[in-house]
Amino acid sequence: MDSYQYRRTRDLSIRAACVAAVAVAIVPLALVLTYVTIQGISGLNWSFFTQLPKPVGETGGGMANAIFGTLEIVGLASAIGVPIGIFAGIYLAEFGNNRLGKTVRFAADVMSGVPSITVGLFVYGIIVLRTRQFSAWAGAVALAVLMLPTVTRTSEELLRLVPDALREAALGLGVSRWRATLRIVLRTAAPGIATGVMLAVARVAGETAPLLFTAFGNRFWATSINQPTASLPVQIYTYAVSPYDDWHQQAWTAALVLVVLVLLLNVSARWVLRQRVRTS
């Protein structure tokens, strides 16, 4: 039998290794956040949120159109991707123990590994080329396609965690299968699914590649979803690769705004959900 001293040392060293791993994981995140904040905060002012970009050579201006465009495209993408993903997840969890289910599951796993720029090209091919138009909704479709596998698989996993006892309880009360699924099973899994959805939304909100040749970008306000639309990630990219110092500054500020936006979205969704669960 090992001595107490030996077991203690072993325990401590493994614990230390775990702490070190956490540190390695967290340090880059913290560094990114602080660096973005330091670089971006100096460009933060009211006109950044209210004005359009100024032409080259003029100072000032803002990214109101890109901020709105990101919200618009991500909102549209969620409206398309979230319901489809959740319903696909319901299918997989409740009825998917067959060949079709396996195929869908496999397809979703493969899809989550497809590079986002490929998705952008795909949407460019099927929508932009046909409509001869870069547009917000083409961008939204691209982001929706990116969200789908994550939403589908997390929904499935969380629905599977709902105990069978609840399904049986509902069926035993003479509730039809679809009602039991929607009103008991989905309802019980809702908080978890919402978290999964938020993660998917947050992930696509920062995507640049799929928007490059779908929503494209716009230095002015887009008046409809059928027009090229500015978005923060694309704007950051454009400004960051430009040769102008004040554009670099604005790119940092835009990056900060994007991070905060995603964070706010996340926190508020959680908050709203917690309120709803408490009151019901």
Next chain:
Amino acid sequence: MKTGPATVSNGQIVRPNRPDEDADAPSTDLTLHKGTRASIPVPDGKEAKISTEDLRAYFGKTRVLHGINLAVVKGAVTAIIGPSGCGKSTYLRCLNRMHEITPGARVEGRILLDDQDIHGAWIDPVLVRRRVGMVFQKPNPFPTMSTRDNVLAGLRLNGLRATDFEAIVERRLRQVALWDEVKDSLHRSGASLSGGQQQRLCIARALALEPEVILMDEPCSALDPIATAHVEELIHELKESYTIVIVTHNMQQAGRVADYTAFFYMGVLIEFDRTDVIFTQPKESRTEDYITGRFG
């Protein structure tokens, strides 16, 4: 439309001209399917609420019930006892078509509810389950709903309208002797109650749909003795207005609550009689062995 009594030959039930076609006449109303008549003898010459004829249940290719002929007496408590794996829970789940929910599970033979085949082509299993309610082994209130909403769950999920939901909640919670304990916390989650309270809540939830039959699958096995006593008392009161079938591992419980007892062994009905007869002078030696604790 009456068919002659079934005769038994070589262990097989032979039923003279079963008017199946008639029984499956199109109708959406559950009560319009008379025309079949139970041919299973009912003890004490009473009326049968449910009778199963040559009921065989399968999980895939495995047969777990081998032709059960049993009449559940109306307005009485019938207990089903037997060792683990004897098919008693499966039998219970057949009675409201819950068995067939399991993928690959199926049923052969007939189950008559008020002389009407619940497997008739035009019978919606969902409607059968409203008439034949169920209480499960582990209390399973809906965790996303309050105590009040749990009682109303069956009504609401089925889209049934009622004039006064609050009155229904109070009536059903009083019926299961839970009202005084929860009346001040009706809006707290049903999952915050104790195990015994949860089980009584589940019974109240089943009662709210006004079923005719209540199936209970070891309703007390997850409860302590005091909660068990509560539930047993409740069963006594409920049998005034409902037909109850209870599966139990606990023979004392069968003795306390049941008017009739069926002993199942390896998917076969060994003996069925009045509870006092089963416990004092069983005809089969296997019944006696099980009851006296010699096996099982």
